[in-house]
Amino acid sequence: MTPAELSEALRAALVAAVDDGTFALDPSAVPAQVRVERPRQREHGDWATNVAMQLGKKAGTNPRAFAEELARRLGDHPGVAKVDVAGPGFLNITLDTAAAGELARTVVDAGPAYGRGTVLAGERINLEFVSANPTGPIHIGGVRWAAVGDSLARLLQAAGAEVTREYYFNDHGEQIDRFARSLLARAMGAEAPLDGYGGQYISDIADSVIATAVADGQPDPRTLPEPEAQEVFRSRGVDQMFGEIKAKLHDFRVDFDVYFHEDSLHESGAVDRAVARLRELGHIYEADGATWLRTTDFGDDKDRVIVKSDGNAAYIAGDLAYYLDKRERGFDRVIIMLGADHHGYIGRMMAMCAAFGDTPWVNLEILIGQMVNLVKDGEPVRMSKRAGNIVTIDDLVDAVGIDAARYALARSAASSTLDIDLDLLVTATNDNPVFYVQYAHARTVNVARNAAEAGVDRADGFDANLLDHPSESVLLGQIAGFPGVVAHAAELREPHRVARYLEELAGSYHKWYDQRRVAPFGDEVVSDTHRTRLWLNDATRQVLANGLELLGVSAPERM
Structure with missing residues (x-):
């Protein structure tokens, strides 16, 4: 007998007792699924439930008396050896040997389907994770989200949900310009700008941009005027960096259904449409030459500028457009996985969700992941040979392999800081x-x-x-x-x-x-x-x- 079968037997006993008037309970109060769990002490039986304590008072009776009646009815069910009532109304259920053992055949017959269920059936979920900027290799925090996010997607699907894995491709903004300037500087034999990016990978990509441009019949970008050269390094460099990120994730057994380009939100007018929608809902106002979203009405600590006085969109404007785009694509739930440095971001995002008329933590969920520390020979690993100042996906995989890396990153709650002992993970x-x-x-x-x-x-x-x-x-x-x-x-x-x-x-x-x-x-x-x-x-x-x-x-x- 499986837990699901036992749960159904308990529910059937409840329904019968309601139908014959034994329990003065509204039929709608009977749960669709009665929760059963393993008792902490094995001698208490195979399974336990507190359903009598949940429903006893609603039925106008003592929970223990409710449990005793339910135990009497369940005791006659095939496969149930005995049912004991403990404490204020716990039911401890012992199955007969044959009923318990039959599970072995059930599992083998079910094969890969065993464990899959329908608790989230009918839900369309958009799960966004990793979304690292295409300005460098994936750092160890992003690798944690890759392992946890992909595992979560598999879990949600196993629970019956329809899941879309989405990567938000940050190809709009100042960080991309800094990346292009860093590539150009390295190509010209100069040091990277003070606000730029360093590491061997910058030299590798700069060399590759030059080689591929020439191979495509284009002039060596180093011979072009600086603005044109920077644009070549920007477009080709971003493409190459992002291509490498996708390849590394694929090798890590992580693939996405959608790669969404941030730039498209601004080019398609999605930002303007989101602002217009919020204006219709009465949550937009003008002040100091800027356009503001009244997020304080929804619990934020201050209102947010969405269009600055110079006419340029603030960063949150992209968030508004992106969230609305996901909802308009038909997703019931939007789950976003963010790093520890984004904790202060939650309030404004939930206020944004509410401003659109949605329910925070239902239509929008935000998961915050904490830092990962790698330890080898008792000492922290602080930087990559290739990236210079960060630990990357290659560093971890090269040290322990994909299986150990994914398992180690997924076996601890993402909300807690994680220390990974590289020496331990290679031991048999x-x-x-x-x-x-x-x-x-x-x-x-x-x-x-x-x-x-x-x-x-x-x-x-x-x-x-x-x-x-x-x-x-x-x-x-x-x-x-x-x-x-x-x-x-x-x-x-x-x-x-x-x-x-x-x-x-x-x-x-x-x-x-x-x-x-x-x-x-x-x-x-x-x-x-x-x-x-x-x-x-x-x-x-x-x-x-x-x-x-x-x-x-x-x-x-x-x-």
């Missing part, structure tokens, strides 16, 4: 979390391989009653919890919950492996016990693979 020990989980998957494959060689075939028999060892009960319970972990992680926007779950599952599997054999030993004859254990082994393999896939990490068959 249980202290290395990605090795621990991947090794568990490889072990399941090896067990199945050895079982096949010994003549153990799943198709020849399955008896769920034979999964009666305490280690099997624990492992089945862990497997049963996977869909709930996926749904909860998606709703909370926290991929790290999947990583931590996988580590617990791996631990339960390793303990089971130490206590129960799948392949026969010595003169032992192949029996349904071996075959049934193989089902459990393969169910664990499937869940480990499904979980690693959500994190964009490979599930190796050999280690």
